[in-house]
Amino acid sequence: MAENVKDQILGFLESRFPDVEIPETEDIFQLGFVNSLFAMELVMFIEKTFGVTIPNDELRLDNFRTVKSMAELVDRRTALAETAEV
Amino acid sequence: MDRAIGVVGAGVMGVGVAQNLAQTGHEVVLVDTSEAILAEARATIRNNCRMSRLTGGPELDPDAVLARITTAVGASAVAKVDIVVENVTENWDVKRGVYQELDAACGPDTVFVVNTSAIPITQVASITKRPANVIGVHFMNPVPAKPAVEMIPGVHTSEQTIERTRAMLSAMGKRAIPVKDACGFVSNRVLMLTVNEAAYLVHEGVADAAGVDDVFRSCFGHPMGPLETADLIGVDTILYSVEVLYDQYSDSKYRPCPLLREMTAAGLHGRKTGRGFYDYGGSNRAVV
Numbered sequence: 001m002a003e004n005v006k007d008q009i010l011g012f013l014e015s016r017f018p019d020v021e022i023p024e025t026e027d028i029f030q031l032g033f034v035n036s037l038f039a040m041e042l043v044m045f046i047e048k049t050f051g052v053t054i055p056n057d058e059l060r061l062d063n064f065r066t067v068k069s070m071a072e073l074v075d076r077r078t079a080l081a082e083t084a085e086v
Numbered sequence: 087m088d089r090a091i092g093v094v095g096a097g098v099m100g101v102g103v104a105q106n107l108a109q110t111g112h113e114v115v116l117v118d119t120s121e122a123i124l125a126e127a128r129a130t131i132r133n134n135c136r137m138s139r140l141t142g143g144p145e146l147d148p149d150a151v152l153a154r155i156t157t158a159v160g161a162s163a164v165a166k167v168d169i170v171v172e173n174v175t176e177n178w179d180v181k182r183g184v185y186q187e188l189d190a191a192c193g194p195d196t197v198f199v200v201n202t203s204a205i206p207i208t209q210v211a212s213i214t215k216r217p218a219n220v221i222g223v224h225f226m227n228p229v230p231a232k233p234a235v236e237m238i239p240g241v242h243t244s245e246q247t248i249e250r251t252r253a254m255l256s257a258m259g260k261r262a263i264p265v266k267d268a269c270g271f272v273s274n275r276v277l278m279l280t281v282n283e284a285a286y287l288v289h290e291g292v293a294d295a296a297g298v299d300d301v302f303r304s305c306f307g308h309p310m311g312p313l314e315t316a317d318l319i320g321v322d323t324i325l326y327s328v329e330v331l332y333d334q335y336s337d338s339k340y341r342p343c344p345l346l347r348e349m350t351a352a353g354l355h356g357r358k359t360g361r362g363f364y365d366y367g368g369s370n371r372a373v374v
Contacts, residue, residue: 035309036141037318041366043137059140 005050006071012045013067024067039064046070052077090115090156091254092164092192093171094184096127098320098358099201100173102229105131106258107171108154109146109230115164116157124157131155134230143231161187164196169254171199171223176326181205182213189214197247199223199254203274203323204330207240207267217242221251223262224271227319236271237262269334270327277315278327278340284312285324285343288363295363313363317356321349321363 006024013022016038020031028034042064043054052074054063063073090113093104104116104127118124135148156163161184164170170192174184181202188198200210200222211217222238235255239248255262265271270278284298293301299311316324325346332340349355349362356362 039140040137043140056136056139056145059136061140064140 005074006067008049009046009067009070009074012042012049022067024071026067027065029061029065036061042070046074050074050078052081089113089166089168091169091171092117092167093173094118094161094164094188095173095175096123096157097173097175098227098323099225099229100171101127101130101134102227103171103173103201103225104155105134105151106230108151109135109144110258112154112257114155115167116155117159117161117163118157119159121159124159128152128155128157134228138230141228141231161191164188165191165193167192167196169197169199169250171201173201173225176202176204176323176330178205178209178330181210185210185213189216195219197221197250199251201225204270204278204327204334206269206334207238208242211240211242218244219247221247222267222271223251223255224273226273233259234261234263236265236273238265238267238271240267270331274327274331277312278324278331281312281316281319281324282328282340282343282346285316285345288313289343289345317362317364317366320355320358321346322355325350 010022010024013028022028039061043059046052047054054073054077058073058077063069091107093100093107093114093116096104096116096118100116100118104114107114116124116127118127131152132148135146135151138144138146170188172181172184172188174180185198194216196219198210198214198216198220200207200220201224202222203224207220207222211220214220217240220240221243222236222240224236224238226232226235237248237251237255252262287293287298288295295313299314302308302311310318325342328340328342328346332342353359354361357366360366
């Protein structure tokens with residue numbers, strides 16, 4: 001998994017929540033300071049930053065709970081896009 | 087419901103009402119003043135449908151929802167609908183102009199649902215030739231996610247209008263809480279003063295926006311603080327609502343915080359413009 005994907009996601013979270021330490025496997029929705037509206041912001045951020053489109057069946061809260069799960073989602077979508085281009 | 091429902095105004099509220107109606111099986115005619123606004127509205131509805139499950143809503147097929155929404159410029163497009171839900175900006179001059187057009191365009195039986203957070207329903211009814219068919223409904227944002235609304239009959243609103251409106255709301259999955267026609271109703275008499283006072287706290291440097299909201303979330307258990315709520319509603323809409331309360335009651339306790347004026351003039355309207363009390367651009371967390 002590309003570390004820079006994780007770093008960029010973490011960077012986004014840290015820019016929004018500078019006072020909070022966020023381990024990559026921590027469920028951000030369990031931390032209590034983000035709500036489902038923030039999930040929409042995460043989708044927009046990921047699609048814009050990594051140039052991927054997240055299909056409807058991947059738009060599940062579980063894919064956005066942790067930095068790790070978001071990075072895995074980006075990897076899946078990027079891999080699919082590259083396969084499609086070959 | 088035999089005929090389509092008209093939705094006038096394709097801003098944050100109009101888009102939410104149109105989506106909610108369409109996803110519950112209604113045919114919708116969505117009207118605004120330009121094709122560009124309507125194209126943007128369709129894009130927003132598509133995106134909100136995609137995100138529906140993520141925000142706790144039902145799974146929605148964006149194409150199926152959009153297929154029930156016809157968009158058009160000008161009031162004449164809603165000439166044949168049963169019910170018009172009007173969602174234009176909370177500014178009396180704008181609303182007055184829109185109701186004059188709608189009253190001329192629509193048949194005498196068409197019900198006008200005024201979606202407002204502050205403007206008195208009887209005042210709106212007075213500029214139409216159908217005061218018995220005018221009723222207020224204060225929808226909450228985001229419309230598809232909220233289970234209840236304030237429903238406000240005016241002085242002349244008929245029982246039939248109340249029942250037709252209740253039936254539409256019920257079909258949208260909404261429970262109507264009836265309240266009397268007093269400016270701001272229940273919700274905004276309290277909420278707008280709270281947001282306005284929270285803005286004064288930031289304006290005076292007592293706390294920053296994050297600090298104010300933290301107190302409401304962490305100490306009171308509110309899911310969102312007042313300034314996050316302001317960014318969701320729209321800072322400009324907050325200002326207009328506070329101004330309406332100030333005008334209606336002639337009471338200085340509703341004087342708008344200068345910071346709200348400054349932010350409105352600067353285009354810092356909240357989530358819809360990418361920045362308000364918080365920055366939604368993702369680059370940093372610049373807070374007022």
